[in-house]
């Protein structure tokens with residue numbers, strides 16, 4: 001056979017290609033063999049079944065089918081589960097193990113927060129019932145009180161002369177606090193109880209409308225309420241410090257159980273001081289927790305508070321996830337609000353229907369002189385330059401002392 005130089009070149013080229021192809025295959029095989037052994041060391045694949053293979057069949061989706069009814073149990077296709085479902089990994093995640101994320105929001109590293117379930121149950125069951133019992137209990141107590149005592153009258157009848165009790169600025173401050181509070185209370189209670197008690201009566205559409213409007217009102221009225229609180233402190237704090245009349249007033253139950261007992265008091269009696277400080281302190285606390293709920297994750301007070309309380313023997317957790325702080329804030333906000341609403345029920349009753357002549361103080365600002373002498377004898381004496389009445393002594397409480405101005 002005659003081999004030309006051209007044919008020789010071709011043969012050399014083919015041999016070289018063959019060698020390179022074989023060498024390439026060998027390298028690839030070696031690399032993949034190494035990779036497989038490395039993978040086998042790290043991951044043990046669970047046995048695959050037809051339910052955990054990611055299906056690529058048409059129609060497979062994480063979305064429930066369009067035909068699924070609102071509120072019905074989710075009908076998510078089982079084929080969407082990830083291919084490698086390691087029960088240990090998911091067990092850890094389910095119990096709150098945090099992972100690492102490369103996005104700025106580090107909270108996203110926590111996929112499942114199990115305490116959230118406790119919080120939800122506490123909110124939907126314990127707080128729900130607690131609030132109901134507090135509010136119904138106060139209403140029941142007021143009804144019983146009214147049936148037993150009736151409306152508290154001015155024992156000596158109206159004098160016909162009046163005294164200025166609250167200046168315009170004081171009345172404006174009172175209503176600036178009171179009106180937003182009532183709106184906050186109603187819209188807040190709707191968030192807690194509306195779905196169970198209002199929705200079935202007015203239907204989904206109307207309930208959605210009032211709840212959305214209520215949410216906006218709740219957020220904005222909070223600022224008016226807070227302003228009212230600040231003004232109240234400025235105007236009234238000096239009248240709400242403990243004084244020599246308070247103990248006698250408390251011992252006599254404020255005289256509200258009898259027409260004949262009128263323990264003297266200055267501008268505010270001990271009962272009003274309790275209302276004042278409850279409104280200011282609980283109001284400030286509700287405002288703070290409300291702001292923290294309005295601006296999520298901006299304030300996280302519980303870990304530090306718990307750490308402080310632990311100095312006194314408690315063993316409260318001091319490592320809290322941001323989401324736990326939010327849950328505790330919501331719990332606190334709801335509980336303190338419900339207690340204050342209950343107290344304000346009683347205040348509204350006494351300040352309006354429950355006591356003759358009381359509402360005038362906050363309406364016109366002028367109160368009947370006899371009303372003023374029966375409920376605030378020391379204040380009247382101070383205004384008129386008369387001698388101060390003696391505080392009610394323990395003996396006098398027992399013997400149903402007559403009003404000091406008799």
Ligand code: HEM
Nearest residue numbers: 177178181182272275276279344348351352358359361362
């Ligand atoms: C909405 C119906 C309300 C009525 C009819 C009402 C009525 C009154 C009246 C008559 C007084 C003056 C009592 C006096 O002359 O000694 C008063 C005082 C006061 N009110 Fe109201 N009030 C209402 C709501 C509220 C609300 C919602 C708050 C706060 C959240 C509030 C906080 C106060 C405070 C702190 C005082 C001074 C302390 C006291 O008298 O108890 N009020 N209110």
